[in-house]
Amino acid sequence: MKTFSIGGVHPADSKISAGCKIEVLPAPKTVYISMAQHLGGPAKAVVAAGDKVKAGQVIGEPTGFISAYVHSSVSGTVKSVGLRKDIVGIPVVHVEIEVEGDEWADGIDTSDTLVTAIPDDAKFIVDRIKNNGVVGLGGATFPTNVKLCPPPDKKAEVLILNGAECEPYLTSDYRIMIEKSKQIVVGAALMKKVLGVQRVVIGIEENKPEAIKSMTAAVNELAALSADYSGIEVQTLKKKYPQGGEKQLIDAIMRRQVKSMGLPIDVGAVVQNVATSLAVYDAVQKNKPLVDNTITVTGECFPKQSNLLVRVGTPISYIIDSLGGVPADAVKVISGGPMMGKAISNLDAATLKGTSSLLFLTEAQTRRKPETNCIRCGKCAEACPMGLEPFLLNKLARNGMMDELEQNAVQDCIECGCCLYTCPANIPLLDTIRIAKGEVIRIIRSRTAPKK
Numbered sequence: 001m002k003t004f005s006i007g008g009v010h011p012a013d014s015k016i017s018a019g020c021k022i023e024v025l026p027a028p029k030t031v032y033i034s035m036a037q038h039l040g041g042p043a044k045a046v047v048a049a050g051d052k053v054k055a056g057q058v059i060g061e062p063t064g065f066i067s068a069y070v071h072s073s074v075s076g077t078v079k080s081v082g083l084r085k086d087i088v089g090i091p092v093v094h095v096e097i098e099v100e101g102d103e104w105a106d107g108i109d110t111s112d113t114l115v116t117a118i119p120d121d122a123k124f125i126v127d128r129i130k131n132n133g134v135v136g137l138g139g140a141t142f143p144t145n146v147k148l149c150p151p152p153d154k155k156a157e158v159l160i161l162n163g164a165e166c167e168p169y170l171t172s173d174y175r176i177m178i179e180k181s182k183q184i185v186v187g188a189a190l191m192k193k194v195l196g197v198q199r200v201v202i203g204i205e206e207n208k209p210e211a212i213k214s215m216t217a218a219v220n221e222l223a224a225l226s227a228d229y230s231g232i233e234v235q236t237l238k239k240k241y242p243q244g245g246e247k248q249l250i251d252a253i254m255r256r257q258v259k260s261m262g263l264p265i266d267v268g269a270v271v272q273n274v275a276t277s278l279a280v281y282d283a284v285q286k287n288k289p290l291v292d293n294t295i296t297v298t299g300e301c302f303p304k305q306s307n308l309l310v311r312v313g314t315p316i317s318y319i320i321d322s323l324g325g326v327p328a329d330a331v332k333v334i335s336g337g338p339m340m341g342k343a344i345s346n347l348d349a350a351t352l353k354g355t356s357s358l359l360f361l362t363e364a365q366t367r368r369k370p371e372t373n374c375i376r377c378g379k380c381a382e383a384c385p386m387g388l389e390p391f392l393l394n395k396l397a398r399n400g401m402m403d404e405l406e407q408n409a410v411q412d413c414i415e416c417g418c419c420l421y422t423c424p425a426n427i428p429l430l431d432t433i434r435i436a437k438g439e440v441i442r443i444i445r446s447r448t449a450p451k452k
């Protein structure tokens with residue numbers, strides 16, 4: 001069984017919400033839709049207070065090549081357009097909409113009917129993906145239409161669908177692979193058409209046998225239907241964190257290494273998450289914009305494990321209240337998983353297209369042990385999936401040695417947290433390395449930026 005070749009760790013799965021089927025969470029009374037929920041330039045709001053909107057209607061337009069459309073997730077009246085704090089307390093422009101009924105914009109198919117015919121015109125597919133605001137749902141939220149159109153000097157050979165979901169606790173991808181497997185495979189065939197590749201590999205870790213079974217059945221059923229579905233396969237991967245990292249998945253499946261500061265397309269790969277593939281299906285086959293997504297709500301201290309289909313812009317506090325409120329012993333809520341997620345400091349913040357999970361942790365689960373001196377055991381270097389030397393990067397970062405940090409490739413850190421996870425001296429390696437990486441990337445960009 002394949003896996004990536006460098007480093008990695010084996011944290012406990014903790015997939016305690018895996019058995020929870022996706023339930024639709026009713027829309028709240030008010031949604032707050034951020035104009036900055038994708039990588040690149042924030043969208044520009046194109047509605048004003050007093051406007052009536054329908055679900056699926058454009059409310060934000062892209063502001064550059066790397067940017068994305070934003071749509072209303074509900075029907076109702078725009079109450080305001082202005083700054084509101086995101087999950088970490090940073091003010092971002094949001095459109096506030098008071099919900100009235102559930103009326104959808106014309107031309108959107110909200111039925112469950114499966115549409116399997118793949119359009120011939122690749123441009124039509126890309127335009128629908130762009131116009132319906134699809135962004136990568138594996139964490140980066142990079143606009144999908146841009147990723148599917150590599151520069152002319154780069155050629156895609158393989159499309160990899162990321163179904164690894166290697167972060168502990170998260171099960172939203174697992175549930176869609178069971179409950180929406182055919183739609184995901186149709187999405188894969190649509191992206192295969194755009195990229196002009198012959199091969200699509202859906203990588204799923206061995207600890208998800210039900211998802212492997214369901215996705216394999218969908219691949220076989222659709223392959224029997226049309227040649228558009230040929231060359232799509234499911235590959236079972238050995239469980240290891242962070243298998244879902246793009247570079248790790250490419251190594252595991254293609255045995256190719258992406259160079260420092262390189263991109264997957266440099267080695268002929270395009271990686272998309274299974275949730276993105278589902279969004280591509282909705283966008284192209286149903287003309288439905290990305291206005292809802294599946295979110296895992298979990299944690300040992302949380303009484304009602306759930307996977308919920310949530311309208312984008314739903315206040316996090318509304319989701320929590322719908323499930324019985326914050327547990328008395330929870331001290332921290334994380335957006336995402338425990339390894340790479342972000343602590344939420346503002347429960348009034350609204351969900352984004354890329355929100356995958358709300359994880360509740362107790363004091364005992366979050367308590368950091370006291371830091372001691374590095375014992376030069378080398379465990380952090382052994383665990384690093386990017387082949388870095390975290391103990392050295394930490395030392396250089398603490399001494400502000402930017403040139404040396406760049407020479408030792410701090411910019412390649414994928415912030416996976418494997419080093420922190422393994423360190424017996426409890427040194428906050430990830431925290432120092434992350435800050436240093438940000439600074440080094442800023443220096444590299446300022447050096448390579450065109451002179452004015």
Ligand code: SF4
Pocket residue numbers: 383384385386387388390412413414415416417418419420429430433
């Ligand atoms: S956080 Fe960065 S330095 Fe630490 S193990 Fe992951 S890639 Fe390596």
Ligand code: SF4
Pocket residue numbers: 373374375376377378379380381390391422423424425426427
């Ligand atoms: S794991 Fe911790 S103690 Fe061991 S070498 Fe790395 S920084 Fe030092």
